[in-house]
Amino acid sequence: MDSEEAFISLLDHNKPSNPMRKTLLKASVLCLMLSGFISRASLFAQSDPTGKKPITSTYAITNATVFAKPGSEGSKATILIKDGVIKGVGSNLSLPVEAKVIAGDSLFIYPGFIDGASQAGITKPEDPKRPDNFDSSKPSDEIAGITPWRSAVDQFSIDGSQVDAMRQAGFTLIQIVPEGGMIAGKSALVILGDDKSTNVIKENTSLSSNLNGARGMYPGTTVGVMAKFRDVYKNTELTKNRTATFASNTGVVRPEITPTYQAMMDVISGQVPVLFEVGNDLEVRRALSLKNELGFQLILTGLEEYENVIDLLKSSGTKVLIQLAVPDDKAIKAKEGEDESEEVKALKARVKASYDKAIAQAGKLEAAGVPFAFTTIGAKPNDLMKSLKTMIEAGLSEEAALAALTTNAADILGVSKFAGSIESGKMANLVLATGPIFEEDSQIKHVVVDGKIFEYETKAKKKKEGAEGSGGAIAGTWDYTSETPAGSSGGKITIAKDGSSYSGTITYDDPAGSGAATSDLEDISYEGSSLTFSFGVSAGGMNLKVDVSAEVSGNTMDGSMIIGEFGSFPISGTLNPTLIANK
Known part of the structure; x- marks a missing residue:
């Protein structure tokens, strides 16, 4: 099934609606209205046989932590780029329909x-x-x-x-x-x-x-x-x-x-x-x-x-x-030798x-x-x-x-x-890192030069054996909700710890309207207070990857959920630790 058929399938589906289905449907509709396509290949003009010519030079990096210049505190903001120039920096920008939206929730942005x-x-x-x-x-x-x-x-x-x-x-x-x-x-x-x-x-x-x-x-x-x-x-x-x-x-x-x-x-x-x-x-x-x-x-x-x-x-x-x-x-x-002279x-x-x-x-x-x-x-x-x-x-x-x-x-x-700084009217030269730029584990994921985006591979952070995140224990069952333009949806996240690694599952409302669906969690990482994982969702013949990044504090977490290329949505949860009965 191609992306157009998937879209029609979602629109024409006459089974009872539910929150998660609404989430994916509305996200799909919004994405399709903005770009007209779903796949990554759709970013490029059909008339270009190489597939390398972008059909838009307008990008919006949304909800990233932006350090506009030295000495400024990082703040959540969107950066709008058009034809290699920064057109706006702020939290309430009006984005043009041709803008390619890039979710920057987990990214830290600095001037090039x-x-x-x-x-x-x-x-x-x-x-x-x-x-x-x-x-x-x-x-x-x-x-x-x-x-x-x-x-x-x-x-x-x-x-x-x-x-x-x-x-x-x-x-x-x-x-x-x-x-x-x-x-x-x-x-x-x-x-x-x-x-x-x-x-x-x-x-x-x-x-x-x-x-x-x-x-x-x-x-x-x-x-x-x-x-x-x-x-x-x-x-x-x-x-x-x-x-x-x-x-x-x-x-x-x-x-x-x-x-x-x-x-x-x-x-x-x-x-x-x-x-x-x-x-x-x-x-x-x-x-x-x-x-x-x-x-x-x-x-x-x-x-x-x-x-x-x-x-x-x-x-x-x-x-x-x-x-x-x-x-x-x-x-x-x-190392010093035992018989080194003075x-x-x-x-x-x-x-x-x-x-x-x-x-x-x-x-x-x-x-x-x-x-x-x-x-x-x-x-x-x-x-x-x-x-x-x-x-x-x-x-x-x-x-x-x-x-x-x-x-x-x-x-x-x-x-x-x-x-030299991130301001309206200046060249779109940016550094996008996975964390504060001078932190030990921070890595540069994207570099924007004159509005052109270069992507670089980042290595997974090594977790020390037996190390537990400082935010608190995460093993157990989490009740979560996600707020989207379609309203609230949610389910349960279950995480188990096995030695120094984690495994888990997540439940959500099946987009096909057949009750709850379950997916395995992948790439679970918990360091400091940062929890990240991903899972897959099948919707109308499309396989979507969902990336979750959240900060854990005690028995609560707050963060963002990126659904493929549809954008980023807030997610929050409360932990109900697994109870072990006394023998």
Whole structure:
């Protein structure tokens, strides 16, 4: 029986009505009125032979716990998305008929994360060939690693596992920086969205630079790099002034405009900042000295060792991107040997002290009042959240951690008008997690980028053997009710405990009108005070999956029941514990 026949069967069924039948019938009617189809395949246009073109770009994520920005308390709300833009956030939104409704009852939603400097999806260009008469003391700009005309966009591809891994970690918007030498080229802002789109928001957002010298040629040292950067900057200023003089006067010699000077014009005019990669406090001081001498805008990125210059960063007002990575802790966790010498023990103690100092820096930066964001260069996407949680354990607040991923990054990159928070009018870049984002067991289930929804597999939480939820015992018989547009319906939920696992059944009014029906409970999980399970319902030839998520407190539970794609409905219950007669 196809979905249309199932619908007619439900409508024409002339057996006596009952509450559960009304629930499923009304839910079916509502769903069909909104979308015209029941199956998942109906989300896509019939004219699209690939089955991948969505017939709607309008979505409503309903009844989720939304954290609109850092510092805000999570509140139940619906987020309406249309054409990649957030059209509304609230609890009483009027949803358009074309909206695809996504039940978000068990989800926690955050703004999409932003990476301040990234090489995800970046490929390294080929090194230029050296000429036969190569002079290492006077290399060409390109051979010496001075390529400000290069664009990260030309090196970027949205395809590939690294980009998907970044997206799966919650990153939706990144500033890509080109691979290269001391002046690598122009960065750009891109979204990690649909591979059919260019995904470029803005090119030439900064000039990517560092203090790394060229091998076997000038400039090969840090001092040489600083001198060369100064030389390039000053010559670009002279070229700009000579060009202006040539344009407004006669009899003036035409100035030579090289690709290097042309590409540096936006920097000396103050239109774009220099994104200077620095790893330690000495490099911070050197970059700041160049900035103070020459007067360009500066963003410091890649900071790894910076505790000794926190006061300097604050007083200078410099924008900062710190590494979202922590040192390897394997040596810290290694077991001590019985016959270790005092020298080895002392060495391990120094390593641990250095490790503790490194992971505590972000918290000290927050305490000093220095706003910062993150760069993922040098870090593995799968380790990003682990590193962040380590920083939080070492003193960084969760609010500052979230700000570094969202609002601070948006401010530093100049995209606050359309990114960094969940508000009407901003891009639909969202992270949907199974719990509060920094909790140990929380996992990212969906990531929305520019209105496109990416789904990721989540692993079932491991339940410790013999562990009992903190909400109270759940074994026994529950009387439950569910409120729907058709009214109240209900039945009984019976749960039995066998060692560390659970089994059970649920009764409900048969949609076919033949009294009560029973279904086995599947995937029962009870951790803390959270109880989840699912069961199947057969209605008019359709097999529907019902997912239940509830919070248990004493002998009561309250939560939501998601019926297939029909939506979410509240459910509540009272426990009647199994009575065991005295012998």
